Amino acid sequence: MMNPRTVQKIAFFSLFLSTLLIVVPVGMIVVIIVQKGLPAITWQFLTDVPRQGMRAGGIFPAIVGTLYLVLGAVAFALPIGLLAAIYLSEYARDNVMNRIVKLAIVNLAGVPSVVYGLFGLAMFVVWCRFGASILSGALTLGIMILPIIITASREALEAVPQTFREVSLSLGASKWQTIRHIVLPNAIPGIITGTILGIGRAAGETAPILFTVAAFYLPRLPKSIFDQAMALPYHLYVISTQVPNVDEKVRYGTAFVLLAMVLTVNLVAIVIRYKFRKQKKW
C-alpha cells in the first residue's frame, strides 16, 4: 500500500501535466505561425492579388472570398438555426418526432467536413445547378454550422428562467409575445456567441469548399454569388502542396492571416460572453 499522500501527489501531478499538455500545442502553433508568418505581413500582402503563380503578390482575393463565404453561411444558417432552436426549446413537446430532430442535430454536428463537401457538390453545385460558386459554398458551410447555432441558441433560450415565461403568460401575453419580448431579448448574448463560434468554424474549413466554390487561382475579386472565389484555407492548401517553390514566408503569412481572423472572431465571442455574464440580470 502506498502512502495516501504520495498517491495524492501523483494524482495531482498527472492532472496538472495533462492540463499543461493542452496548452503546449496551442501555444506552439501560435508561436511558430506568428514567428514565421508575421514577417510576410505587409500592406501589399494583404491587399494585392497573387502574382507569379502565387509565389509573390498578396492574398487579397482569398481574404475577400473567405469573408463572403462566412457572411453567406451565417445569413443562411442564423435565421433557420434560430427559428429551429425557438421551436425546439419553446414549442416542441417531448415526443418521437422531436427526439429524431434532436438526434439529427447531434449527428449533423458529427459529420466529417469532407462529407459536407461532397453533399454540397451533389446538392447545390449539380442538382440545384448553382455550379461551383460562392452561393454553393456558403450554403454548404451554412449547413455545417447549423448544429452549432441551433445548439447554442437552444441552450441560451433554455437558460432564460421559466418564471419569466410564467409571469408574462399570467399577464395575458400570448406565447409568441412572451418569446418575442421576454425570452429572446434575454437569450441574445448566447445566440450571438454561438453564431460567432460558427463563423470561426466556417472560416477555417477547407473540405466543404473544396468542391463547391474554391478556385485554384483566380487573381480578381468575385463579381456575383455565382462566381467562384478563392478562400484562405484552400489557398493555403494549394500553395503548400500544389505549387512548387513557394517561399515559406508566403505560406506562413497566409496561415497567420487565417489564424488571426479565426482567433479574432473567437475573441469577440469571448468578450461578448464575458460582458453579458458580468451584467447577468438574474
Place this chain on the structure above:
Amino acid sequence: MDKIIVRGLNLWYGDFPALINVNADFKEKKITAIIGPSGCGKSTMLRVFNRMNDLIEGVRVTGEVDIDGTNAVSPEADLIYLRRKVGMVFQRPNPFPLSIYENIAFGLKIHGIERNADALAGVIEESLRRVLLWDDLKDKLKRSALRLSLEQKQRLCIARLLAVKSDVLLMDEPCSTLDPQATERIEELMRELKNNYTIVVVTHNMQQAARVSDETGFMLLGEMVEFAATREIFTAPKDKRTEDYITGRYG
C-alpha cells in the same frame, strides 16, 4: 355579489386528484384567504382561476368556475382576456429584467392598450401611486427593477397588474419572502386595494389570513373542508379538521 363561483370543480395531475369536488363563492371586493397544509391544493386552486395550470402537461379539469358570467375552465375560454382580468402575484417577487417603467408598460404594450407616450406615462404613474411606490421611484423609472428591494419588487408586480386593469388579484403567498414590517405594509396595501379589487390570497400563514381576509376557505387533501367568514373559521369552526388545523394540531 359573488365574483367567482366554483361548482363541482375537480382537477387531476395525471391520475392524481389534486382538487376534489370543490364548491365555493368568492365575493366581489373582498379578500378571501385559502389556507391549509402543504400539498392540500390551495395553490392549484388559485391557478385554476387564471388557467396557469394549463402550463403543466397532463392536467385535467371538470366542473365550472364562473367569473363574471363566463366559465373560466371551459376549453373555449379566451385565456388572454381571462388572464388580463385575473392577475396573479407570485410567491417570489418576479419583475422582468427591465426598467421599472418597462415592467409596467409591458402589459399595456402586449394588450395594445396605450400607444400614446403621455397616456402611457399617466397609467404608469397612476399604477405606481396605487401601490405607494410613486414618491420613492418617480425619478428612477429608468432604473432596472431588479435593483429594488424585495418589498418594492412585490409592489411593482402588483402595479403591473393594476396597469392592465385586472379586477381580480390572485396572490400566491405574496409575503413569504418578506420581513414582518414589509409583510405588514403589503397587508395594508391589500386592505386598501380591496376597495376596487377582488383578492384571493393563498397563505401558509394562518395569522395573516386572520388579519387580512374577510372570508377563509380551509383546504385539506384537495377538498374544500370549510368555507366561511374568517371570524367564524377562526373562532367557531364547524368541521373538526378545521379546528385541529387552526389550533395547530397538524400542518
